[in-house]
Amino acid sequence: xxxxxxxxxxxxxxxxxxxxxxxxxxxxxxxxxxxxxxxxxxxxxxxxxxxxxxxxxxxxxxxxxxxxxxxxxxxxxxxxxxxxxxxxxxxxxxxxxxxxxxxxxxxxxxxxxxxxxxxxxxxxxxxxxxxxxxxxxxxxxxxxxxxxxxxxxxxxxxxxxxxxxxxxxxxxxxxxxxxxxxxxxxxxxxxxxxxxxxxxxxxxxxxxxxxxxxxxxxxxxxxxxxxxxxxxxxxxxxxxxxxxxxxxxxxxxxxxxxxxxxxxxxxxxxxxxxxxxxxxxxxxxxxxxxxxxxxxxxxxxxxxxxxxxxxxxxxxxxxxxxxxxxxxxx
Ligand code: JA2
Numbered sequence: 001x002x003x004x005x006x007x008x009x010x011x012x013x014x015x016x017x018x019x020x021x022x023x024x025x026x027x028x029x030x031x032x033x034x035x036x037x038x039x040x041x042x043x044x045x046x047x048x049x050x051x052x053x054x055x056x057x058x059x060x061x062x063x064x065x066x067x068x069x070x071x072x073x074x075x076x077x078x079x080x081x082x083x084x085x086x087x088x089x090x091x092x093x094x095x096x097x098x099x100x101x102x103x104x105x106x107x108x109x110x111x112x113x114x115x116x117x118x119x120x121x122x123x124x125x126x127x128x129x130x131x132x133x134x135x136x137x138x139x140x141x142x143x144x145x146x147x148x149x150x151x152x153x154x155x156x157x158x159x160x161x162x163x164x165x166x167x168x169x170x171x172x173x174x175x176x177x178x179x180x181x182x183x184x185x186x187x188x189x190x191x192x193x194x195x196x197x198x199x200x201x202x203x204x205x206x207x208x209x210x211x212x213x214x215x216x217x218x219x220x221x222x223x224x225x226x227x228x229x230x231x232x233x234x235x236x237x238x239x240x241x242x243x244x245x246x247x248x249x250x251x252x253x254x255x256x257x258x259x260x261x262x263x264x265x266x267x268x269x270x271x272x273x274x275x276x277x278x279x280x281x282x283x284x285x286x287x288x289x290x291x292x293x294x295x296x297x298x299x300x301x302x303x304x305x306x307x308x309x310x311x312x313x314x315x316x317x318x319x320x321x322x323x324x325x326x327x328x329x330x
Contacts, residue, residue, distance in 0.1 A: 040073060040081070042088055046196055047232050047263040052088075054078060054261070060155060065147035067200045072155045078261055080155055082123065084148070085199050091261045095125055095159060100305035101257045101313065102269055103129035106189050106224035107136075108284040108310060109271070113188040114138070117216065119175035120201065120226075121193030122148035127162025130191070132288060132302075142171040142178040144200055176203050179212040187216050192225035197236065205236065207243045214247050219276025223248070224269050230256060230320040231264035238323055240270050248272035253281045254324050255313035257304075269313075282314045 041051040055076035063070045071083040079092025090098070103126050107113050112135040118126050122143030130139050143149055149170065152160040163170065171178060175192075190213050194201035203209055204225070213223050228236050237254065244252045250273030259267050273279035287307055316324060 040075075040083070042086065042263065044087060044196075044198070044263075046198060050263070052261065052263065054081060054088075054091075061151060063147055063151070065145050067145045070145075070147050070151055072151060081261070082148075082152070082156065084195055087196060088261050089195060090123055090125065090156070090159065092156065092158070094260050095123075096303040097257055097259045098262070098267060099125035099129050099159075100302055101255070101309075102126060102191060102193055102224055102226065104288065104302075104305045105255055105269060105271055105281065105310060105313065106191060106222045107133050108286045108288060108307075109279055109281045110188060110220070110222055111286055113286070115187050115189075116140070117142070117179075117182070117187045117190045119179070119190065119192045119194065119204065120144075121191065122146075123152040123156060124149070124160040124162035126191055126193045127165065127168055128159065129162070131162060131165040131167065135286075136167060139165065139168045140171060140178075141168060142173055142175045144172070144174055146172045176209055176212070179209070179216050182212075182216040184215055185218045185221075188218060188221050190217060190221070190223045192223065194226050196228070205240065207247070210243050210247050214274055217274045219274055220250065220279060221276070222271065222273045222279055222281075224271050227254065227268045227270040229262070229264045229266050230268060230317065231266065234320065234323055237268065237270075237320075241324055244270055244272045249275035250279055251281060253314055254316065254320070255281070256316075257309075257313055282311055284310050 038056055039053045040056050041053040043051045057074040057076055059071065059073045061072040068085045073081050075081050075091065078094065081091045082089045107130065113133055114135060114137045116130050116136055116139050118139065118141040120143060121141060122145055127139060127141060130136055192204055194204040197205040217223065227240055230237065241252065253271045254268055255271060256266055256268035258265060271281045284307060288302065
């Protein structure tokens, strides 16, 4: 618990210079987060001039880890919310869309995934989704911030349930270093569930990181990375596409989905495969069987993902298509 946090702010009277009772605090990520009494507003230079707000019922946790500010609050309409450095990472109501898509887009695109690596994703939701695949034998997760893991286990048990699967090994540490040390060609799939590039996840958007991912994958192995919003971050997406085109000699694709509590209400994924057996991401060949999914997996069944939405996720608006496909031809 730290001084700088906002736990008591909704109850405070506005101080001099605080317009309309809005209170702003600078945080560790260099961003500004403000709480209008009773509301959380997500303000960041990554989405200048706009801020999505959620009504706060109660702040449940605030802490400062070695890497970032960590906060959990009960919202009026989206359940509990996890916030890192003032940025919403997940809400109980819409986390299924993000976790299911970032996991099943890659894993349903290859036959019999056995060894999977998750970078980031300390909340455990991606683990919960990977665990639905009965072909999977081993799941490594490398999360830099132990506080994210602990807070998720305490406040988001339906997400952190992923840690209960016996196939999971948690490594608390730097994902970049973990991948560099990983044996070559050892994973069928790598899922990069990172926060935004301002903060501890910055390196996960850079070229050397993608090079280590490619090395750690088997021929025809796949990677799926959190790749921001087509409405806000076309320049970031463009850079990722350029790097991935050079590094991944199989296929390089962008997919996206709706997540109402992420900035602009959508988020995208970069999906690439290494040279080897061909991967056609748009036409999934490894469907999650509905009955197997109900009986064998932990927790309730899929809420968002299905085969139709898998293929649809790769359809892009013309403005994005122009940029992403132009980059595809080198
Ligand atoms: N949320 C996370 C995470 C890794 C660890 C804990 C929570 C996300 N990755 C996705 C964040 C998307 C951010 C959109 N502004």
